[in-house]
Amino acid sequence: MKTYDLVVIGAGIHGAGVAQAAAARGLSVLVIERREAAAMETSRASSKLIHGGLRYLETAQFRLVYECLREQRLLLQNAPHLVRRSDFFIPVYRSSRRHSWWIYLGLCCYQLLSGGSISAIGKVPPQRWESLGLNRDDLVAVFRYGDAQTDDQALTRAVLASATSLSAEVRFNTALSQVAHEAGYRLSFSDGGAVQCRALVNAAGPWVNEVAELAALPRQDLDWVQGTHIVLRQPAFPGCFYVEAPQDGRAVFVLPWRGLTLVGTTEVILDHPQASPTQAEIDYLLAVYNHYFPAHKCESWDIEEVFAGVRVLPRDSRQANRRSRETLYATAHNGTYVGIYGGKLTSYRATADKVLQMLTPALRDAMRPGTSTAELPLP
Template sequence: MSTDFDVLVVGAGILGAGTAEALAQANHSVVILEQLGIAAATSSRSSKLIHGGLRYLESGQFRLVYECLRERSWLLDNKPQLVRMVPFYIPVYRNSKRSPWMVRLGLSLYALLSGIRSVDSRFRSLPKSEWDTLPGLKREDLLAVFRYYDAQTDDAALTRDVVASAIAHGAQIICPGSLVGAEVTEDGVRIDYVADGKLNTLHTRALVNCSGPWVATTNTRCSPPVSLPPIDLVAGTHILLPLSLGNKIFYVEASDGRAVFVMPWQDKTLVGTTERPYCGDPRDVAPTVEEKSYLLRTVQQYFTQTRGLQPEDICESFAGLRVLPEVEKSPFARSRESMICCDNELKPRILAVAGGKLTSYRATARKLARKLQATLEDEPPAPRGAAETSNATSPSERERNL
């Protein structure tokens, strides 16, 4: 059997983009199948941060934080046009859930895990003489303000950049295109998909399901499907407010103890995020009135210049979906680790990844590539070719898609 591609990657969010890039860089022939557009869903609706996840230390996710801090360092060095360091400020009040000593302990551990003796690992308690530099921050019952550094990015631009890198290394993209079915055969995987209103077929050695909130739906179209762990879709909303707080990002505590970011974005202020279970078509996820009110109340609790804002003053709001493990305990404690499942541990043909973080997309892609190593090295290199009825992009089409 002649194989059209080594691997089909379903989904052009950050995980699909990173996986295609890693495999293409290893000289495997790769095609990405994307139904909506590059970074059209969760990968354009995040908090726009490249960070270790300071709050994940509370739930003991040390390995995840360490991994993300390593990846942050690489992204700062290799994508400075897209990822930059920004000062973060944590105000601690008399009634805050986390006391000054708890915050100091967390920041000390965060700095230790970063392993870098530079500006991105240092933190300090801001003296009262410098509190005037924090625009409009409420002073009543303020006990301490801590400053540390993390990174910010344009999530959609980063995803497009990674897709462009994958294509530069030989990957192709079918967009828009929808998976109809995938069947493991004796020689590989037969894939049926729809593009341009036509049913097409191609053959690969493996399929990687990186379809984000559609991961379970895509899995049901694979034969055999992989065994996914129990998962939930969790919606997170952000709001954009018509004011600027300068170049500072604030890490504040909502009334329920949840950490909320208040950050500069496009000369305005982005506030997020929330967590609520979501059922339904991922295309239909949208902010609720309650979520927008929750975020507005949270920011008004801390900044005087936001006190007069009404819900109708919100410039924009958006909601994205996280794929998280199903748990009965507090949703704040859910693991953010990527969950990788496959049909055969020794020689996988179908792989699916659920969850994961924007910051650690490269680490997840490397894990997927290692899982596929036996499958891809067991046979001679497949010819780079097109599908039986090909909709893979030409160079000029790639430019239009990006």
């Protein structure tokens, strides 16, 4: 039976990132993915932003924002064909819950945490408001700043391609079905195959606890929170808009996506890990869009596509949008098992580095001081 240093379950952004970091350090790595290709679940259903997360400043998640902005800089450097800078606009109305000074303070803090890499923040002059397409009734200010966008599926596939170029192996259409832990791990798969490994990383996204259960491995208490997006057949506006949903004050994005307009997202707590957008979420997003862009009104028949993804958030009594977005880990068997809970597309590389640090005591003998992924261009 073939033996690997490391087997990674899941070929979303986290599985791909861990495989890349491990292969760069000379470990023999196998990635197991039950779908037919990489990034077929959460990692293709995100808002496609490579960002620090301006709104996380409201919940004082400064470390997370700082880390994500650092990773944004690295991605702009290592994957300029996949990650691009975009202009973001925040309109403030007389009725907005967040006042101009609050937005300005947030943007100054965001710029500071970015080490100055967030391009000049400022106000859009009123004579330019019309060109943005926004509702101008009771509009008092429009702030502008720079952040970044990507194609999440293409990014994930590029990270996995980087891992395979460093000799990681990948098996698609293969689900993990059994785990036995003796000296190392013996893994059995849905296709009847089996392998052995010294260490195991569980990057199964919303299914992380399901995979942990297979081997009586430790689990974290989590909530599944669905986020839905709609793609409107409305030609893309010249920038990204960060608006406040009139219904409940939540932050919602209106973004250019493949020439059309992407609106998202919602936050609905599920009792299962499978994403499935509801009519109520679609109506909510359409109402947010029409509130801000009445001159470009869209109806349900203008919807080109609807997609949803599921976040893993620590279980907590707070509303989903007030909870920590820090990645959590579960470890076991003397650091030979790591489970990844939650996380951001933007910070996948930092997450992978942390996982590798956790595995280092167990795999040190097989590791070489390989290339840091911080300087590795993506294909």
